[in-house]
Amino acid sequence: MGPGKRGLITAAVTVVCAITVLAAPGTAFAAPDPSPSPSSPTAVSTKELEEIRARLEKLYHSAAVATDEYNAAEEAAEKQSAEIVSLARKIVKGQERLAELKERAGAAAAAQYRSGGLPDEAHLMLSDNPGAFLDGAGRVIQGQRATKGLLAEMTRTQQDLELYAKDASAQWRKLEAGRKAKAAAQKRIEKQIKAAEQLESQLEKEERARLAELEEAAARKAQTAWLDSGVLKDIKSKASEQGRKAVEYATAQLGKPYEWGAEGPKTYDCSGLTSQAWASAGSGIPRTSQEQWKQLERVDIKDMRPGDLIIYNGDASHVALYIGDGAIIHAPRPGRTVTVAGAGSMPILGVVRPDA
Structure with a gap:
């Protein structure tokens, strides 16, 4: 590899350093690590490859963190969408029930209008038949209870509809916030992966093979130490x-x-x-x-x-x-x-x- 290509790799590593630092949450800006000194004008040294491996590891780790954020936002969006659908169904049922209750209330009001506006109690008091009065009294009580129950149910249904509407609105806000979080996570993922791919692309085939060997060696070393612990x-x-x-x-x-x-x-x-x-x-x-x-x-x-x-x-x-x-x-x-x-x-x- 010639000096020009070595310069490209050195520049790529420097850019990766900056990306990694800037992408880390809560991390203050710091200057990138010094670029490794070339040991040969024609080949990337093992030290340089080790540095590249470390940078790639950081980039892919950052991408993994962002992927978890993306997946979490996706999972939350699915739950929120399902909740919105459920609330919408409740709202439809509530509106249908409220319409039915209003129709019943309207029918009761119409009946009262046809009777001259006098309540049932007045009609019974004016009755000449005591037996009919006593029989009707029970129906009046039942009617009063039914009317009160009707009005109470209308009130509860209206309150439920208002609550469902508020819950649906809150879920929509969460869904929108999740969409933004998901988009931001996706942007970070793509940025980290692109930087890693650009860094690897500067290497020759033989150098990429050596890099893979270094990765495998690091994994074997860690595994051996873990197994040696018994x-x-x-x-x-x-x-x-x-x-x-x-x-x-x-x-x-x-x-x-x-x-x-x-x-x-x-x-x-x-x-x-x-x-x-x-x-x-x-x-x-x-x-x-x-x-x-x-x-x-x-x-x-x-x-x-x-x-x-x-x-x-x-x-x-x-x-x-x-x-x-x-x-x-x-x-x-x-x-x-x-x-x-x-x-x-x-x-x-x-x-x-x-x-x-």
Whole structure:
């Protein structure tokens, strides 16, 4: 690789540094790290590739965080839309009921008008037949109660309609806010992925191969350290029936491409794969890795069993399905496919069990 190309890569790495810093929430602006000094005018050094690998890892991590935000907004939008539909149905039924009640009230008013405007009590008092008076008195009482009940139901129905309308309006506002959050998350995802792709595109085929080897070496090192801790000696639990089905589903997806926001059947992101695996086993779980971490029951690593979900990174931005023997199935990142990896190849936050 000539000096001109090396300059392009150095510039790309510098831009990536800036993007990563600016994209991090709550992070103050800082100048990018110094560019690595070229060790050869014709090849990217291992040190430079390591720096590129670290930058790519940060970019794809930022994209994963934004993907979780996107998926959360998508899930919330689905719930809010369903709630709006439910409220609309209630409003229609309430309007129909109110119209019926108004018609009954109008009929009662018309009857009173035809009787000369005198209430039923007055007609009974003027009756010459005591028996008829006593019989009619009971009907008057019943009529009074019915009228009061009619008016009370009309009031309640009107109040319900007003409440439904307010709830629907609130849901619409939430839906609109969610749409904006979803659009913003999508923009961040695309920006991070584009920056990563541009950085990788500056490398020659042989250099990309070396970069992949470095990534694999880093994963093997982390996995070896995890296994050397003796963790597998304590993991002896067998999969539950649902856990076995979830593992079978995930295994059938091996080789399918990663796509952010996707939940099958042709492409997946990390939580799309785990949520669909457990849906196939008969258990609905949250759509995002962060909500899976928040809502599902947590278990100790030594009690982990196949089918459990391993949550990664301090911000719960990645999730994988444990399949036993220290291995996982997961959808890693853009440009990769659903694959088997070492459970300890990434920093583990904890383990959750969907069928606890």
